[in-house]
Amino acid sequence: MKREKPPTIVDVAAEAGVSIATVSNVINRRKVPMSPETIRRVEEAITRLGYRRNVMATNLSRRRSHELGLILPHFGGYYGRFAEKLEQKVHGYGYHLSVFSAAGMDPEIERRHLEHLLQRRVDGLVSHGLAMSIPSTMQLAGEGTPLVIFNGWNWPGDVVKWAVNLDFAGASREAAGYLLARGCRTVVYAGRRHGMGANEQRIAGFLAGVGEHGTEVAHALLDAGELGVAGVLEAALSVGGSASAGPVGIYTFNDALALELLAECHERGIRVPDEVQLIGMDNEPFAKAAFPSLTSFEMPVDLQTSLVAAFLIKQLGEALDEADEALLEQYLAQTVGHELLIPMTMVVRNSTQKGAFHSHP
Amino acid sequence: MKREKPPTIVDVAAEAGVSIATVSNVINRRKVPMSPETIRRVEEAITRLGYRRNVMATNLSRRRSHELGLILPHFGGYYGRFAEKLEQKVHGYGYHLSVFSAAGMDPEIERRHLEHLLQRRVDGLVSHGLAMSIPSTMQLAGEGTPLVIFNGWNWPGDVVKWAVNLDFAGASREAAGYLLARGCRTVVYAGRRHGMGANEQRIAGFLAGVGEHGTEVAHALLDAGELGVAGVLEAALSVGGSASAGPVGIYTFNDALALELLAECHERGIRVPDEVQLIGMDNEPFAKAAFPSLTSFEMPVDLQTSLVAAFLIKQLGEALDEADEALLEQYLAQTVGHELLIPMTMVVRNSTQKGAFHSHP
């Protein structure tokens, strides 16, 4: 624990025999003209001393941190990829991204992270539709820091300028329609209550899809958190009365749940997709490798992060590059209000293809 | 973009009719005696103005950030959980944790994050065995910031005081032995070259396990990155000559790879575990839900993060609580050098239980 304190700009100036202002100039590659000789001497001094600029001092002085904060519900799957992509994106604009996880929607942890980011005076924030209550968030975020939400619905436009959402409703509508088209006699949605807005969107879309079907169809909304996986499966199987023909279609909150249901089907000798058809969401790597492979929805992470970054960078008064500017305009044109919807595409696999698998022939 | 600048301690002082020193005192020096009246006035002013302390200024003044940095190879699975746990742990000691992902072992990104963390003058660093070269890291980290490594091997003791590692070698040894004991005629290890140290540890342990077997046994080391999943399976099947009796045992770098191999087996009508037995690593949620479920190794995230936190906090000169102190001593006692090894436990499932599954009866 020796830790002699790191060299400062003053040490560098002394070492190079110039003033601190000059050092600052060469560090920040300012426009001001400087003799090559001076630059060389300063740079030498910097490497010789192992100088590293103190960003706290820099930010304090600049009254600008060039730092952005991202709050995620957790680091897994889609969200992790989201974070990495967004980091790359904003780095291209000279911003740094600090990522925090609410460790599974824990409002307390979330609040802590938010508070910390605010105290650090980040220039902007990106957050999922939070676990914290909206008023509580509003109070924290206040009018202050630019905030872009992703996958959050019904945020008042005065606190959130933009919400960049995946069209879970549309996807769910499609899923329901697809299952019905495949001849399912019954369709159910298996959700997770703590999915919050994302869950509600799926429900709304699912119901819409069911409603669009020509004839009346047996359906149900199930909660996996409440019923458990086995409970969901049982409930699903008994919805339409056990005698009717055709498989039961189950559309799940995400691939993880779909996979668990799949395992439960194996356990009970229920054939997929003959007796039960499954559609998940997220298109996780394991969805493809499952047996039978799971039909799911691809997450357009690239597009979503690009849009999020574009909105935030723009709010920060920065100029966007050609591609991002174009992207923004394209989506802005087809958007009403401040909620932007990104369409999703279904990836059809064997869990919805009749006859592709027989567990117990 | 109005953003009137946030209130400072000066504003609060004015509002409360006291000096800034007094404000500072009520905020963080409750030890010094102050009249309750003053405290009340200051606190009122704070809430009235919505004052929030600027940590950059605070840290600059204190010459201490109370912030720790964590660098991960990526956010997925085990690492994500690791981050969340560690965050909780260090929060208990009054530290904040900033997490960064190298986006899949990208040395460039990793360097960027490390540099940023150092510029931010974090009090300590935690990192996986990095993607960056060791010398490059040493130069960066230098003698300066306390650094604890996890799952990193062969780091010189003068730059890394502690390395807290999972015993991948021991687990791999056990895996090989287990497969052999289950009657496998052939055992192979399917790895990922970019797993680096973690991969090498597995290889060493695997070979040791094979070597401990009484008789000579056909085995091989395969690289999934090079051969592809199909290639690995083919190679594995042909290792011992196709005629010999007993299943082929495949021990994989992680569950993801095991699952892909499992899918490939289904594809080709190869029965698991009758013809092929699989053991993965990480005990991901999908390992349990796979069909057949995958034998794997549990990751002791809690224990590992506790130890990492304890080492780092201690290096920072902080006092540990009872439990952590005890934990530290316990492990210190059984450790030689600066590399600490955490034992892992196997979770046996159907992918190694004969007869549990017949894909094509």
Place this chain on the structure above:
DNA sequence: CTGTTAGCGCATTCAA
């Protein structure tokens, strides 16, 4: 082209 100087927001002696 280079140096002087006044902040940035806060913590912390040292006096009062």
Place this chain on the structure above:
DNA sequence: TTGAATGCGCTAACAG
């Protein structure tokens, strides 16, 4: 019990 003054490391006019 409170306040004035100094410094943390750096940036950004403004002079020279």
